[in-house]
Amino acid sequence: IWTGLLPAPPLPQRTMAKQYDVLFRLLLLGDSGVGKTCLLCRFTDNEFHSSHISTIGVDFKMKTLEIDGIKVRIQIWDTAGQERYQTITKQYYRRAQGIFLVYDITSERSFQHIMKWASDVDEYAPDHVQKILIGNKSDEDQKRQVAREQGSKLAKTYGMDFFETSACTNYNIKESFTRLTELVLQANKKELDVLRVPFSEELSIADLEEEETQRDAGSSSQKNCWC
Amino acid sequence: TESRLLGLVEHTGAHALFIFNHRRMAITGEDVTLDEIIPISHDFEIVEACHFGDIYIVFTKVRGLELELEVRLPFGSHTRLFLHEVNKAWSGKMQLLHLPGSCIGLFSGREGTRPGGDASPSQGNPSGTRTPDLPESRPRKGKGEDRNDLVRSSSHTMSNKAQMLTMPQFGLRDNLIRCELLKSEELYTYVKNFRFFVGTYNVNGQAPKESLRPWLSYSPDPPDLYCMGFQELDLSKEAFFFNDTPKESEWMRAVSEGLHPDAKYALVKLVRLVGIMLIFYVKKEHASFISEVEAETVGTGIMGRMGNKGAVAIRFRFHNSDICVVNSHLAAHIEEYERRNQDFREICTRMQFRQGDSSLPTLSIMKHNIVLWLGDLNYRISELEVDEVKNLIAKKDFETLHRYDQLKRQIDEEAVFKGFVEGEIAFQPTYKYDTGSDQWDTSEKCRVPAWCDRILWKGKNVQQLTYQSHMTLKTSDHKPVSSLMEVGIKVVNEDLYKKTFEEIVRNLDKMENECIPSVSLSMREFHFRDVKFMQRQVEMLTVFNDGQVPCQFEFIQKLDEPSYCKPWLTANPCKGFLAQGSRMDIELEVFVNRSTATQLNSGCQQIEDILVLHLDRGKDYFVSVTGNYLPSCFGTALHTLCLLREPIQEMPLETIKELILVEDINNLMTEKPLDIPKEIWMMVDHLYRNASKQEDLMQQPGLRNEFEEIRDCLDTGTPDSLPGSNHSVAEALLLFLEVLPEPVVTYSLYQQCLDSSSNHALSKKVISMLPQCHKNVFNYLTAFLRELLKNSAHNHLDVNILATIFAPLLLRSPRKQDLGEKRKTQDFLRHFLDPDLK
Numbered sequence A: 001i002w003t004g005l006l007p008a009p010p011l012p013q014r015t016m017a018k019q020y021d022v023l024f025r026l027l028l029l030g031d032s033g034v035g036k037t038c039l040l041c042r043f044t045d046n047e048f049h050s051s052h053i054s055t056i057g058v059d060f061k062m063k064t065l066e067i068d069g070i071k072v073r074i075q076i077w078d079t080a081g082q083e084r085y086q087t088i089t090k091q092y093y094r095r096a097q098g099i100f101l102v103y104d105i106t107s108e109r110s111f112q113h114i115m116k117w118a119s120d121v122d123e124y125a126p127d128h129v130q131k132i133l134i135g136n137k138s139d140e141d142q143k144r145q146v147a148r149e150q151g152s153k154l155a156k157t158y159g160m161d162f163f164e165t166s167a168c169t170n171y172n173i174k175e176s177f178t179r180l181t182e183l184v185l186q187a188n189k190k191e192l193d194v195l196r197v198p199f200s201e202e203l204s205i206a207d208l209e210e211e212e213t214q215r216d217a218g219s220s221s222q223k224n225c226w227c
Numbered sequence B: 001t002e003s004r005l006l007g008l009v010e011h012t013g014a015h016a017l018f019i020f021n022h023r024r025m026a027i028t029g030e031d032v033t034l035d036e037i038i039p040i041s042h043d044f045e046i047v048e049a050c051h052f053g054d055i056y057i058v059f060t061k062v063r064g065l066e067l068e069l070e071v072r073l074p075f076g077s078h079t080r081l082f083l084h085e086v087n088k089a090w091s092g093k094m095q096l097l098h099l100p101g102s103c104i105g106l107f108s109g110r111e112g113t114r115p116g117g118d119a120s121p122s123q124g125n126p127s128g129t130r131t132p133d134l135p136e137s138r139p140r141k142g143k144g145e146d147r148n149d150l151v152r153s154s155s156h157t158m159s160n161k162a163q164m165l166t167m168p169q170f171g172l173r174d175n176l177i178r179c180e181l182l183k184s185e186e187l188y189t190y191v192k193n194f195r196f197f198v199g200t201y202n203v204n205g206q207a208p209k210e211s212l213r214p215w216l217s218y219s220p221d222p223p224d225l226y227c228m229g230f231q232e233l234d235l236s237k238e239a240f241f242f243n244d245t246p247k248e249s250e251w252m253r254a255v256s257e258g259l260h261p262d263a264k265y266a267l268v269k270l271v272r273l274v275g276i277m278l279i280f281y282v283k284k285e286h287a288s289f290i291s292e293v294e295a296e297t298v299g300t301g302i303m304g305r306m307g308n309k310g311a312v313a314i315r316f317r318f319h320n321s322d323i324c325v326v327n328s329h330l331a332a333h334i335e336e337y338e339r340r341n342q343d344f345r346e347i348c349t350r351m352q353f354r355q356g357d358s359s360l361p362t363l364s365i366m367k368h369n370i371v372l373w374l375g376d377l378n379y380r381i382s383e384l385e386v387d388e389v390k391n392l393i394a395k396k397d398f399e400t401l402h403r404y405d406q407l408k409r410q411i412d413e414e415a416v417f418k419g420f421v422e423g424e425i426a427f428q429p430t431y432k433y434d435t436g437s438d439q440w441d442t443s444e445k446c447r448v449p450a451w452c453d454r455i456l457w458k459g460k461n462v463q464q465l466t467y468q469s470h471m472t473l474k475t476s477d478h479k480p481v482s483s484l485m486e487v488g489i490k491v492v493n494e495d496l497y498k499k500t501f502e503e504i505v506r507n508l509d510k511m512e513n514e515c516i517p518s519v520s521l522s523m524r525e526f527h528f529r530d531v532k533f534m535q536r537q538v539e540m541l542t543v544f545n546d547g548q549v550p551c552q553f554e555f556i557q558k559l560d561e562p563s564y565c566k567p568w569l570t571a572n573p574c575k576g577f578l579a580q581g582s583r584m585d586i587e588l589e590v591f592v593n594r595s596t597a598t599q600l601n602s603g604c605q606q607i608e609d610i611l612v613l614h615l616d617r618g619k620d621y622f623v624s625v626t627g628n629y630l631p632s633c634f635g636t637a638l639h640t641l642c643l644l645r646e647p648i649q650e651m652p653l654e655t656i657k658e659l660i661l662v663e664d665i666n667n668l669m670t671e672k673p674l675d676i677p678k679e680i681w682m683m684v685d686h687l688y689r690n691a692s693k694q695e696d697l698m699q700q701p702g703l704r705n706e707f708e709e710i711r712d713c714l715d716t717g718t719p720d721s722l723p724g725s726n727h728s729v730a731e732a733l734l735l736f737l738e739v740l741p742e743p744v745v746t747y748s749l750y751q752q753c754l755d756s757s758s759n760h761a762l763s764k765k766v767i768s769m770l771p772q773c774h775k776n777v778f779n780y781l782t783a784f785l786r787e788l789l790k791n792s793a794h795n796h797l798d799v800n801i802l803a804t805i806f807a808p809l810l811l812r813s814p815r816k817q818d819l820g821e822k823r824k825t826q827d828f829l830r831h832f833l834d835p836d837l838k
């Protein structure tokens, strides 16, 4: 009971004791070839493949992040970007709490399509879903067709955060995944606080300095704190 | 190891585990056979063990049946959920056991004297750690949960919404992380020495009369921790029956005043069972490194349960070491050493500490890294007369005397305190003195002096610095004993710990990702060329389980669609189970029948679909199916066919599409439509000329391959005349009529036909109301049938046979037909089959 007195958890048992796992689903959306699968691979396995094997279906991977001391498990869904599968992939939107809208900075077209992806998200994803905009392949600056400002401007109009990333050079990958997870965590804070209650209700404030005064306290001979 | 299916079965409140044998892949109930039933009774228990990087292992032991079963369950949330349910069933059982009246095992020290003589078995025991009058106010663990090897899965209670956010089944992950952290403890901890003061004092029911400093503070340096045990704190009846005593606070004050003056201490815990009390202090600077403090008591006195004898204990974690301190007062009397041994064993089994996470098993004394055991163990000196003993003491020949010590002898015989160490005794026996003096017992009993009061330890990295008695204290008939010990404690290096922890989590993520079911598919796109009406085409899709776990696959429905695929497509099988590394062929079959032909003929639909192959707890794979369909007159409407002067496959698809949209033929016409579809004419004319006298015409089935030739001939125009036998042509005609999207007698007039079936004139009138091409076809067909009847001597046909065959083709009900309706349609048709009719 009095363990509540302990400062920041230095002991493994403290970090491990009775924690709740939070699970969120994040979804990667964007045209075929913008690098969704590569982003995921870089983030979870720290790998990069230069060949494009188009995703035909819906794939996912797990990753554990610690944010504000909360252990968050994220399930990241990688979808097929090809147009002909879009009617099917839309069905997966409603299970997502966070969405990455990804374009390729070397493809004007993929950037134009963000509008379409965003409106699909509005239509099919849950209302409180969190979104961020990703301009991938930032390493390919010489082939750039979309200026960074264009990306950040679009993000602003949608009220989203914006990252330019490179799965190839591992630039901004962890940052963008962490950011979206944070946003989702914040958006679900109410539910999380419910979880905190049973965690803290037992903590009693006992003062180390008041050793003497409590000595004779109560008929119960068990002392639960530093009395 | 064999594969089995495990099921938890509930029937009228009773639970059992059913173990099934199963075939290679079990899909329906027929694939499994019952192998064994294990009732979940109170002697059922589960022991979990986890092997990192491998799968999760569970042992299920059933003691009552002398059955021990080892099951390896697959890693994952399903397993966690299953165990959770099993545990729930089991604890439900245990609760039943705890109904009042059936828990005699929990004997209460207060029962006999409770005012009003409340006879209900009490829930407390006479220890100081319970709130005796509010037994229900604190949900305590039941007897069943004292079992040390039971693992209960975490059962969080949360709001519904919150529950959605969490996955309680990930409790498995926490267990794995804990296991791993424990295994790699050496990577992030180092051993550091701390000084423990351990003391024991039997105070013979006295109040403190003198300072305890000579006992507690004789060392120059202040110890880091203090563990002091008292016995016979209060010998009164009140203390015994009500566990209430003013002595507790009196002695506590004496202790706190006797602590080493050169350091500040904080009281961590005090626990008392009647007269047995244990107090635990630490230096303030160490306070934040103490965690998981639990205290428990075990009574071994009267009736084996009462608190006049027994033990109290405190367990705690100091930095990363688990420590247990036990203070026991064992059975008295010189000849009772066997009882003392037994008390020790009792204490060891019954002393169980609960853990902070209630899903974890309770901890026994011996599960700790370090055990410090002190107390009035009551072992005496035997086989020597009082005088001999006193003589040896006077000579300070404690070595010789020690050879007669019962405790030493019992330890040497390994009868008690196995694994414990006691330091050399260089002090004279601590019992029994005349109170207030250093004189041996002068009472009538004239007890033989004995080393009743002892301190032992168990565990690595413990070094005893001092072990002594304190003669100056004269309050009791015992002398207090103390020991200073240097104890090596595992201290955590924060940076290394963090690194280890992150590494474990990373590995776990990796492992979990590897455990996501996965398959590879032989092909992702299937193209079916030249799909024809009623002609089956099959392609093979091979699914190979390239993942690390068995998987269950299934083609799943897409949103807003009634089935997992279009009606002209089937996957066989559409679900199944794949063991690791095994493969399965799935037939993708395209078959256009009557229900799908019309839409495909018209081009309103194409052979185009995307199948979603879903893996249970895994990914989804898309498989696209495309093809081109060759339109056919079969399944095309009469009025459309009347507009087609060329075979249907000679017409551009666009034209057919346009013609289908034409509702009223007379509206558009550039060319006059045909009176009847040429395809009907071709079939009927062929039969009229070649088959009028054919025996059993319309009653023998045609041949499938001949039908296909006839269909192609009608749809392409080649060859010039219909191929195949008469029976096959007849079959084609019947099929043609059957698959018309709108029957010859249109749905709208069906009811009127029924109503007028008994009246010849009325029947004829209904027919006159049909659209032109339908009327033409009807008249043409009935004329042909009448022709056939003229040759009934040869073809054995009669009105009844023809009415039975053609009524359901010409007069199709929009609903399900009943028997009476059927008869009426035949009656209706009969009006037109009478050979005399003109």
Ligand SMILES: Nc1nc2c(ncn2[C@@H]2O[C@H](COP(=O)(O)OP(=O)(O)OP(=O)(O)O)[C@@H](O)[C@H]2O)c(=O)[nH]1
Residues within 6 Å of the ligand: A030, A031, A032, A033, A034, A035, A036, A037, A038, A039, A049, A050, A051, A052, A053, A054, A055, A056, A079, A080, A081, A082, A136, A137, A138, A139, A140, A165, A166, A167, A168, A169
């Ligand atoms: N230079 C560079 N190439 C990248 C980067 N990310 C991905 N690519 C390349 O882009 C191609 C497509 O990457 P994928 O991740 O397969 O694309 P996708 O978005 O998953 O495509 P679909 O699965 O078809 O929707 C691959 O050849 C990658 O090597 C990047 O950051 N920089």
Ligand SMILES: [Mg+2]
Residues within 6 Å of the ligand: A036, A037, A038, A053, A054, A055, A078, A079, A080, A081
């Ligand atoms: Mg992809």
